[in-house]
Amino acid sequence: MSKVLVTGGAGFIGSNLVDNLITGGDQVIVVDDLSMGLATNLPKSQQIKFYQKSITNHEFMKELLLREKFDYIYLLAAVASVADSVERPYETHQINQEANIYILEIIRKYHLKIKKLLFSSSAAIYGSNSELPKKENSIVDPLTPYAIDKFSTERFVIDCGKLYGIPTVAVRFFNVYGPRQNPKSPYSGVLSLISQAIIHRSTFTIFGDGTQTRDFVFVDDVVQAIVLLTKESEIVHQVFNVGSGEHVSLLQVINAYEIIAGVSLRIVNRPQRVGDIKNSYADIDKLMEVGYKPIFDISKGLKLYWESLKD
Numbered sequence: 001m002s003k004v005l006v007t008g009g010a011g012f013i014g015s016n017l018v019d020n021l022i023t024g025g026d027q028v029i030v031v032d033d034l035s036m037g038l039a040t041n042l043p044k045s046q047q048i049k050f051y052q053k054s055i056t057n058h059e060f061m062k063e064l065l066l067r068e069k070f071d072y073i074y075l076l077a078a079v080a081s082v083a084d085s086v087e088r089p090y091e092t093h094q095i096n097q098e099a100n101i102y103i104l105e106i107i108r109k110y111h112l113k114i115k116k117l118l119f120s121s122s123a124a125i126y127g128s129n130s131e132l133p134k135k136e137n138s139i140v141d142p143l144t145p146y147a148i149d150k151f152s153t154e155r156f157v158i159d160c161g162k163l164y165g166i167p168t169v170a171v172r173f174f175n176v177y178g179p180r181q182n183p184k185s186p187y188s189g190v191l192s193l194i195s196q197a198i199i200h201r202s203t204f205t206i207f208g209d210g211t212q213t214r215d216f217v218f219v220d221d222v223v224q225a226i227v228l229l230t231k232e233s234e235i236v237h238q239v240f241n242v243g244s245g246e247h248v249s250l251l252q253v254i255n256a257y258e259i260i261a262g263v264s265l266r267i268v269n270r271p272q273r274v275g276d277i278k279n280s281y282a283d284i285d286k287l288m289e290v291g292y293k294p295i296f297d298i299s300k301g302l303k304l305y306w307e308s309l310k311d
């Protein structure tokens with residue numbers, strides 16, 4: 001049994017990860033301020049302790065890290081919306097970068113013996129680099145406060161890991177979707193917003209012409225990847241893309257979803273969002289070389305997602 005910290009564990013990816021860890025017998029501590037997450041996303045289990053706290057609360061985080069002596073740490077808490085970071089650059093910076101560096105600093109300063117720390121970075125760091133698919137060594141071009149924070153924190157995690165002997169790894173998620181993605185904000189993930197529009201028969205807004213492409217990856221595949229990278233002790237101080245290795249346009253994904261749900265969406269078009277990326281598509285060879293096998297293509301994933309919403 002390992003002791004695991006999941007920041008952002010009540011959120012979409014975090015709570016799916018927590019399910020997996022609990023099933024594997026781990027003791028899990030979740031820190032989440034519930035700004036986007038929900039306490040009800042967490043399974044009822046003796047193996048979980050939940051703290052409704054902000055990771056920017058340094059006193060709390062320090063005390064927690066010193067007390068609990070974690071084996072594994074997953075840093076998932078963030079303001080996950082690119083557009084929101086454009087609206088609130090300083091606030092999001094405190095969460096998306098500062099708070100994570102403080103956690104690293106406590107580990108460094110107090111020589112905490114963790115087995116692995118994983119930081120969730122993003123495909124957003126590749127920005128408008130037109131090279132496709134994006135490889136881990138492709139040129140980065142972070143275009144928004146979100147992407148800048150993700151890239152610089154990723155470098156802190158990897159390079160300070162090397163400097164101070166802390167076993168770390170970083171992952172660049174592409175567009176994750178699936179059960180529990182929260183559609184409550186206009187900045188929520190696009191598939192959660194499309195789902196809402198289907199359920200409520202409301203109008204869906206496409207920003208731009210819908211030809212922008214994304215590599216949509218089902219959340220169970222993401223959980224498979226991050227558990228693998230964390231538990232495999234030889235994998236340290238490296239960064240990995242986490243995607244499906246396929247890409248589709250927004251119009252294609254809407255069309256596939258309409259067929260699965262048996263509904264025709266009402267659509268309006270608005271101008272492209274500031275900082276929006278045109279094409280995003282992951283090269284996942286590096287991840288596959290260490291044993292990752294994506295199981296869900298977009299149609300299988302969308303069907304499961306739609307089933308979970310109907311329930």
Ligand code: NAD
Nearest residue numbers: 008011012013032033035036037054055077078173175176
């Ligand atoms: P999410 O919003 O569901 O999860 C983030 C969680 O962090 C939420 O539960 C939220 O309440 C919590 N949180 C936010 N600010 C906090 C704070 N100050 N203190 C404590 N908790 C806080 O989003 P997600 O999609 O599950 O994203 C998880 C991580 O993966 C994030 O770091 C995000 O940037 C990254 N990511 C997500 C995607 C994606 O497509 N979903 C892609 C790339 C990277």
Ligand code: UD1
Nearest residue numbers: 080081082122123124174175187188189190205206207212
């Ligand atoms: C998403 C993630 C981000 C992650 C990045 C990695 C969220 C909220 N964002 O950003 O955390 O780092 O993937 O690739 O999970 N769109 C519409 N109409 C809408 C909403 C969105 O047309 O109502 C468009 C957007 O303009 C964009 C595309 O759909 O072109 C995807 O948007 P979104 O789901 O917000 O994802 P990213 O910005 O790619």
